[in-house]
Amino acid sequence: MNVGLTKKEQGGHGEPMLPSLQARLACRAGMATTTAGIANGFVQGNLAILPEKLAASFHRFCQLNPKPCPIIGMSEVGDPRIPALGIDLDIRTDVPRYRVWRDGEVVEEPTDIMAHWRDDLVAFVIGCSFSFEEALLADDLQIRHIDCNVRVPMYRTNIACAPSGPFAGPMVVSMRPFRPADAIRAVQITSRFPAVHGAPVHLGHPHSIGIEDIAKPDYGDPVPVGDDEIPVFWACGVTPQAVIAAARLPFAMTHAPGLMLVTDLQNKQLAVL
Structure with missing residues (x-):
């Protein structure tokens, strides 16, 4: 996967780039395909982005339903970065394709959400199979x-x-x-x-x-x-996404199913021996 990166982008000082960062940079450059099998060894995540006024209820929903909704990362309000999941990670651009939801319906599937980002949004990253x-x-x-x-x-x-x-x-x-x-x-x-x-x-x-x-x-x-x-x-x-549709939320954003956020966490870090 080569997206025409500069030497600095390839890790600075000649260090090899993490496959996870390479995948995210490819998404920023327009890659819009399934991420299954990409950046093997690195954790991928589902994405749900909600207004702050709904964040506490959604966080509780995830706690009550840990099998489908195990949270592996959460942003600060209005911050598109989650440093614990990757230093160079931008929630707005680093997913191959997004879904924009209004009143429980998908109204757009853009390759970035820069135009939709707001200062009151909280991003949740949920574990992926x-x-x-x-x-x-x-x-x-x-x-x-x-x-x-x-x-x-x-x-x-x-x-x-x-x-x-x-x-x-x-x-x-x-x-x-x-x-x-x-x-x-x-x-x-x-x-x-x-x-x-x-x-x-x-x-x-x-x-x-x-x-x-x-x-x-x-x-x-x-x-x-x-x-x-x-x-x-x-x-x-x-x-x-099924829950957002059922609740007919006025506004939310998610990833498109199968097109995930690739993080810098390693799968082996999540294994229970």
């Missing part, structure tokens, strides 16, 4: 959406989140198909990563969690599920 995919791949488990070069399929479920203020609605899940023996191994591996959704919330039988058609995800892209495979569902950080 892309982070545990590195560990799955290291154990030779194939990940279908990466193999197919598409966005991970995501679905609204009938699993209700615990409400907080205006925030209430269904849990969203992401799906990866595995053969049963590999599904068991995937449970074991992802259980070590509670900060990025942890173990699955459901295996098999999509109808029992309100998914009518596995071939028609609500977000992302469909992937084939083999006859010898079962769908495995993890809580997903797109849940806030």
Whole structure:
């Protein structure tokens, strides 16, 4: 990934640039593709940006629903930077594509939100399952959406989140198909990563969690599920988007599903041994 960087941008004094910073700079330069498999080893995050008057209620919502909404970073009011996640990180430009919400509807999907940023906004970065995919791949488990070069399929479920203020609605899940023996191994591996959704919330039988058609995800892209495979569902950080829609909030911004913020945190820092 080369975006025509200067020597200074490449790390100054000749130091190699972190792949995570390289990914963010590529986003600033216009990259608008899925970030699955990009900057392997570095934590990716979902994004929710809300007015300060709603921030406390949303923070409480995340605390009540840690599986779909594990917070890994939060900005100060009006500050587009979160130094704990990356020194050179700008929430307004460093996501491949954003969603601007008004009255619960997506009205725009820009590649930066400079024109929409306000002094009263608070940004929340929520753990993403892309982070545990590195560990799955290291154990030779194939990940279908990466193999197919598409966005991970995501679905609204009938699993209700615990409400907080205006925030209430269904849990969203992401799906990866595995053969049963590999599904068991995937449970074991992802259980070590509670900060990025942890173990699955459901295996098999999509109808029992309100998914009518596995071939028609609500977000992302469909992937084939083999006859010898079962769908495995993890809580997903797109849940806030379902909740924003349900609450019909006057204004909010998020990432576009599957197009994440790449941070300088390392996945191994989040693993529980």
